[in-house]
Amino acid sequence: MPDIQEITVDDLKHLVSERAIQGETVLLNMGPQHPSTHGVLRLLLELDGEIVVNCIPDIGFLHTGVEKNMEAKTYQKAEVMADRLDYLNTVGNTLAFSLAVEKLVDLDVPPRAQTIRVILAELTRFQSHLVWLGTSALDLAAMSMFLYCFREREYILDVMEMCSGQRMMTTYIRPGGLWRDVPVEFEAAVRNILKTFPKRVDEYEALLTRNPLMLDRTYGIGKLTGEECLNFGVTGPMLRASGVKWDLRKDRPYSGYEQYDFKVPTRTEGDVYARYLVRLEEMRQSLKIVQQALDKLPMGPVRSNNHKYVPPPRSEIGVSMEALIHHFKLWTEGFEAPQGAIYSAVESPRGELGVYLESDGGPRPYRIHWRTPSFDNLQSLPLMSKGVLVADLVAIIGSVDIVLGDVDR
Amino acid sequence: MEKNLQPILGMLKKEFGGTASEYRGDVSLVIPSGKIVAACQQVQAQGFELLSALTAVDYWPEESPRFHVIYQFTSVAMNLVLTLRVPVPGINPSLPTISHLYRNANWRERELWDMFGIIFKGHPDLRRILMPADWEGHPLRKDYPLGYEEPQFTFNFEEINLRKPYAKE
Numbered sequence: 273m274p275d276i277q278e279i280t281v282d283d284l285k286h287l288v289s290e291r292a293i294q295g296e297t298v299l300l301n302m303g304p305q306h307p308s309t310h311g312v313l314r315l316l317l318e319l320d321g322e323i324v325v326n327c328i329p330d331i332g333f334l335h336t337g338v339e340k341n342m343e344a345k346t347y348q349k350a351e352v353m354a355d356r357l358d359y360l361n362t363v364g365n366t367l368a369f370s371l372a373v374e375k376l377v378d379l380d381v382p383p384r385a386q387t388i389r390v391i392l393a394e395l396t397r398f399q400s401h402l403v404w405l406g407t408s409a410l411d412l413a414a415m416s417m418f419l420y421c422f423r424e425r426e427y428i429l430d431v432m433e434m435c436s437g438q439r440m441m442t443t444y445i446r447p448g449g450l451w452r453d454v455p456v457e458f459e460a461a462v463r464n465i466l467k468t469f470p471k472r473v474d475e476y477e478a479l480l481t482r483n484p485l486m487l488d489r490t491y492g493i494g495k496l497t498g499e500e501c502l503n504f505g506v507t508g509p510m511l512r513a514s515g516v517k518w519d520l521r522k523d524r525p526y527s528g529y530e531q532y533d534f535k536v537p538t539r540t541e542g543d544v545y546a547r548y549l550v551r552l553e554e555m556r557q558s559l560k561i562v563q564q565a566l567d568k569l570p571m572g573p574v575r576s577n578n579h580k581y582v583p584p585p586r587s588e589i590g591v592s593m594e595a596l597i598h599h600f601k602l603w604t605e606g607f608e609a610p611q612g613a614i615y616s617a618v619e620s621p622r623g624e625l626g627v628y629l630e631s632d633g634g635p636r637p638y639r640i641h642w643r644t645p646s647f648d649n650l651q652s653l654p655l656m657s658k659g660v661l662v663a664d665l666v667a668i669i670g671s672v673d674i675v676l677g678d679v680d681r
Numbered sequence: 682m683e684k685n686l687q688p689i690l691g692m693l694k695k696e697f698g699g700t701a702s703e704y705r706g707d708v709s710l711v712i713p714s715g716k717i718v719a720a721c722q723q724v725q726a727q728g729f730e731l732l733s734a735l736t737a738v739d740y741w742p743e744e745s746p747r748f749h750v751i752y753q754f755t756s757v758a759m760n761l762v763l764t765l766r767v768p769v770p771g772i773n774p775s776l777p778t779i780s781h782l783y784r785n786a787n788w789r790e791r792e793l794w795d796m797f798g799i800i801f802k803g804h805p806d807l808r809r810i811l812m813p814a815d816w817e818g819h820p821l822r823k824d825y826p827l828g829y830e831e832p833q834f835t836f837n838f839e840e841i842n843l844r845k846p847y848a849k850e
Contacts, residue, residue: 286806332811340820344827375705502730502757505785518757612704615734615753615764626734628751643734643753648785680811 287328288318297325304333308411308666311676313650317662324665327657329650334680339640346606346635347373347447355441357642358678360403363389363396363432364620366445371526372616372627373447377609379581385449385574386528391462391565392435392444393527393618394558398469399428400621401555405476408548408670412489417479424472431461448582449575459566466563473555480548490544494656494668497542504655505648508623510672513550514542520619527618531568532561544671551673581607606635613639622646622673646678682708686761689727693720699765709751709764714776717767721752721779729754729763732779735789737769737797741823747771748797752779775800796821 291297303314312333318326338357342350354369355362367389374381381389406421429439435454436444444451480486496506498516511518519536521529537553539546576582583602584595601607609631617626623645632638649672657665682690682703690701690708697720699712712720734753741747746768754763769776778801780787790801791810798819801807809816818825831841 283808332809332813335811337820340825340827378705499730503784505732505783507731516757523760524762613709613738613751614705614707615762617733624733624755626753628734628736628753630738639736639738641734641736641751643736647788651785651788 284316284328288326291320291325292318296320302662302665304330309669310407310674313669313674313676313679315653315665317665319662322661322663324657324660324662327654327665329653331650331676331679334676336681338681339642342640343637347609347637348602348606350637350640351446352441352443355443356677357644357681358620358622358625358646358675359440360400360675361396361620361622361625361678362440362442363392363445364618364625366443367393367527368616368618368620368625368627370445370447371618372614372629373609375614375616376612376629376631377447377581377607379448379576379578381449381527381576382573383528383570384453384572387565387569388450388454388574389445389527390529390532391562391569392432392442394561394565395428395431395462395465397621398555398558399425401551401558402428404551404621404670404673408667408673409480411666411670412486414480414483414486417476420472420476424469427461427465427468431458431465434458434461446575446582448578449573453574459569462562462566466559466566469559470556473552473559477552481552487545489664489667490548490671492541492543492545493660493664494544494671495542496652496656500652500655501542504652506623506652508620508645508649509547509550509554510649510652511623512536512538513546515540520617520624524617526616529561532564534561544667547671547673608633608635609637615643617643620645622675622678623649642681644678644681646672646674646676647681650674650679682706683761685759686763689761689763692727693723696720696723707762707764709766711766711768714767714769717752717765718777718779718782720765721782724754724763724765725782727756728758729756729761731755731757732783732785732789733762735786735793737793737799737821739797739821739823741771744771748774748799750776750793750799769799773800774798775802777802778804780804795819798822 285293292299298319300317300319302317303309304312314330316328317324338353342353351369354365357365402421402425406418409417432442433439436442496514498514501511501514517536517538522536534557537550539550579598584598588595589599611631611633613630615628617624625645626643628641629637630639656668697712697716699710701710733755736751738749748769750767750769752765778790790804793799794807795809795812796819833841
């Protein structure tokens, strides 16, 4: 057995204050197995009584080498791993990957596929926010919110299962379109969600928004200004809660988002409460987008006809020699993407989810880098948590809405 | 290319002597490694507030340059994106830090040190970030093997078990 190298305070003395080395303040581990760190985040806290003097996040416990693994697989096979990055925003990850590959090889997507992509991406945003609302309210000891949110989330996961056969790891969005068309029950199920969910969001607001305990725990805590957010690379609802109106769906639209009428909610306070309000309003706007998309859902194919990159439908394989050859080539050696490098980004529930993709002309990505929003959002935690109580730190971690699969990749 | 980007690109090219290229609408500028801090300062002054991504590519077995470090900037105010690429040699790869300009570069440069072994001079806290502190090698380099776990069958169970690095109870 190899020797395990221990990390001592000496290795970290540039990160803690003088008082910690003299023993006046206490160094305490929070995590990696702590219920309110939302996974396996370890925080090394320097505490003066109950006040946080310094907070040193230690990440990497969920590092799975996704980028390295993707570089060893063809584009079709690599996509399966994209789901597993941010396990609450699975459809958004595959959307980001597909858009990047489509940009790299210059592939068009039929309008029906684009609209279904938007519907599923917005439903996923809604369910991701539901999990955030449930768990962060649980951190503030509001137990019933958790149960309500997970009850509603099941409806959305049912829709995912209906389309793809999987509740979470869907891999339904593929480069060039979708895996297959949605089933006939899809529209009724989504309409049912659209009918019941606005009332449910009102119920959450009735329970939390003016709740004095909630206000005590969240108002004025974990403040970040807009400039600090941008300097720390913080994006998504956290940036918008600090007064910067930046949403990639609105500002750099993709997948036909420019056709829908929706608002980008912003607040100026930049505290935990403002982030709560922004996310709740985003849930309402997501439903609005789904409603518009479903009303105008066009008929037509859901996959591109460019069979150099997209496998032909199963029915064609039996009658067309060319289709059989394409099918065989695509599933044995994959397609060869032209040489070049692109960066494409989508708005995930947590912020800017970017993919840097470089091809050397072969069937595998030469380099793929995931710019994951949680990684940068979490970096602002030491700044936000200076001088707060440990109990407030729990509320702040909840408001960052990290997914450790997204941080560690 | 977006229209607002043209004057900024021209100015950067004149000042730092890089070569620009465009692929599918993405504009990237290759900057020599000695001028990167000044270039980032200028880019920030031109209104690119957000360092969206900081990553690298390994072109092994090429040695000079072996790596390209990629700086991806976003301007929220002007709604623009810009990529800077910096070639880095394979022997003693190092670059000056930009973590004093963009504070999220702190973790991103730590990640590059961890994954590619590129040293960032002047970085306040250059430790491994994703891999364990006592890890050897830099996993995202192309000469680093992908690695796998050997499947154990009845005939070779004991043999592989002896080679395993962790506890064997």
